Amino acid sequence: MEFLGWDQLEAGAVIPSFEDKNSDIVKLKQEERNYAKTNSYTASVADWRVFKPVFNKDVCIDCQNCWVFCPDTAIVARDKDMLGIDYDHCKGCGICAEVCPTNPKSLIMFFENDDNDTALSQWPEKKKKEK
Amino acid sequence: MAEKLKLQEVEVWDGNMAFAQAMRQAQIDVVAAYPITPSTPTVHGYAKFLADGYIDGEFVLVESEHAAMSGCVGAAAAGGRVATATSSQGFALMIEVLYQASGMRLPIVLGLVNRALASPLNVNGDHSDMYLGRDAGWIMIDAFNAQESYDLMLMGFKIAEDLNVRLPVMVNQDGFITSHTAQNVKPLQDEVAYKFIGDYKEVNPLLDFGKPVTYGAQTEEDWHFEFKARQHKALMDSKDTIENVFKEFESLTKRKYNLVESYLMEDAQVAIVALGSTVESAVQAAKNLRESEGIKAGVVATRAIRPFPLKEVARALKDVKAIATLDRSAPGGTLGMIYNEISGAMYQSDNRPIINNYIYGLGGRDMTQKDIKEIFRDIKRNADSGKLVTPLQQFSGLRGPKLSFFN
Numbered sequence: 178m179e180f181l182g183w184d185q186l187e188a189g190a191v192i193p194s195f196e197d198k199n200s201d202i203v204k205l206k207q208e209e210r211n212y213a214k215t216n217s218y219t220a221s222v223a224d225w226r227v228f229k230p231v232f233n234k235d236v237c238i239d240c241q242n243c244w245v246f247c248p249d250t251a252i253v254a255r256d257k258d259m260l261g262i263d264y265d266h267c268k269g270c271g272i273c274a275e276v277c278p279t280n281p282k283s284l285i286m287f288f289e290n291d292d293n294d295t296a297l298s299q300w301p302e303k304k305k306k307e308k
Numbered sequence: 309m310a311e312k313l314k315l316q317e318v319e320v321w322d323g324n325m326a327f328a329q330a331m332r333q334a335q336i337d338v339v340a341a342y343p344i345t346p347s348t349p350t351v352h353g354y355a356k357f358l359a360d361g362y363i364d365g366e367f368v369l370v371e372s373e374h375a376a377m378s379g380c381v382g383a384a385a386a387g388g389r390v391a392t393a394t395s396s397q398g399f400a401l402m403i404e405v406l407y408q409a410s411g412m413r414l415p416i417v418l419g420l421v422n423r424a425l426a427s428p429l430n431v432n433g434d435h436s437d438m439y440l441g442r443d444a445g446w447i448m449i450d451a452f453n454a455q456e457s458y459d460l461m462l463m464g465f466k467i468a469e470d471l472n473v474r475l476p477v478m479v480n481q482d483g484f485i486t487s488h489t490a491q492n493v494k495p496l497q498d499e500v501a502y503k504f505i506g507d508y509k510e511v512n513p514l515l516d517f518g519k520p521v522t523y524g525a526q527t528e529e530d531w532h533f534e535f536k537a538r539q540h541k542a543l544m545d546s547k548d549t550i551e552n553v554f555k556e557f558e559s560l561t562k563r564k565y566n567l568v569e570s571y572l573m574e575d576a577q578v579a580i581v582a583l584g585s586t587v588e589s590a591v592q593a594a595k596n597l598r599e600s601e602g603i604k605a606g607v608v609a610t611r612a613i614r615p616f617p618l619k620e621v622a623r624a625l626k627d628v629k630a631i632a633t634l635d636r637s638a639p640g641g642t643l644g645m646i647y648n649e650i651s652g653a654m655y656q657s658d659n660r661p662i663i664n665n666y667i668y669g670l671g672g673r674d675m676t677q678k679d680i681k682e683i684f685r686d687i688k689r690n691a692d693s694g695k696l697v698t699p700l701q702q703f704s705g706l707r708g709p710k711l712s713f714f715n
Binding site for chain 2: 180181182183184186187188189190191192193194195198199200202
């Protein structure tokens, strides 16, 4: 983002979310919204993440638990279809992996520098129920 | 709809009642407050008006002064007219949030009834709390009596909410001497007072869901400096708005206010610079000394403490030979604030008077006519000698051996 001078800033560091006034914003999908350039939607605010969740679509049941629990709206889902992680906003807190109910989990935390494809190839097997 | 109060042409109010009445007339949306001596009757008076049906707005009794100012910040960001009142320790507890209010450019009005800061614990008036807030980015105005407390509280809203300003305003009055002394006050009728202030104008209100905004964002080294510079410029520029509001108020009431008030200064050779109720005492002493001892004494007071009227104060003091700067706050290891401000102003002017500093009246110690006359005589000697013959900093009205510094 362009570094503005003191005379170009909104007084009081008040940051608008959108460029235009829009009373129906809730009905628009994120990619359809006209986010203000000061909004962090287009910015990466996740460079301090150490662990990242990796998403395995083959195991996911689209229960939306991760979407509900994510504190940073970093789970990307459309029409109750889980699409993946927004790595520009995910801080790696691990809540999504914790609340994932599938067996094996559809979200597992890996080191930030691990390759996602490698991670997927090492996915654990379904655990047998203990009798 | 709130009832109107029919006011007499002259009412007998103390400074707190003057604050409470002006707040009632301003039709405030939210007052969040936690009462503390000596400003308690301001909050109490406002609460009574509410209970008696004279106020429509919300009144939130919170759990501390930190919460009071936080409530004010929230309500002001939401988009309403907001005010509160406090003193001393309560003000100290608010400090963190005062910086938030000015940084977010929220036009909150705070009635600050000046009182000493502990320790030792003391409920009486001095300017310790006022001085504590002077870097908080607020507009600071000082009232010297009950009438001015009423007038400046009304004007406070108009100044704070002006679209060119949008900064919080602190209206100061002296604890007890002003706040608890009943005096004649000429109020405006409710409709006239409200019309003078005008309707509240929203700027980026949080409750506008069509245009959501973030207040209180984090900015680090790459943005913070620019925001603070912009805020400082708004505070510096607010001088024009303050003067315009003063003028508008004068045309309505014939009561004239200035950024810098001058008394008996036309031919004055020596002058006291002070704040609060001491200003009126000093004017009285100056009048008496002019008659009894022929000392050409005058008094100058900064009505606006922030923004500091540097050029105006230098102009007011352009012909004097000696100045006594009177600070009613423990200076904490240096000269008093007024000494430093006045010296800075005079250093930029053609006149280089001899300036010294008096610390007085801490914890509500009376500033007597005898004390003030002694100070005038002191600086008369400085003026006659053409150099500093008194100590640079003295304590006035103190028991024990004479105490002075920077000798």
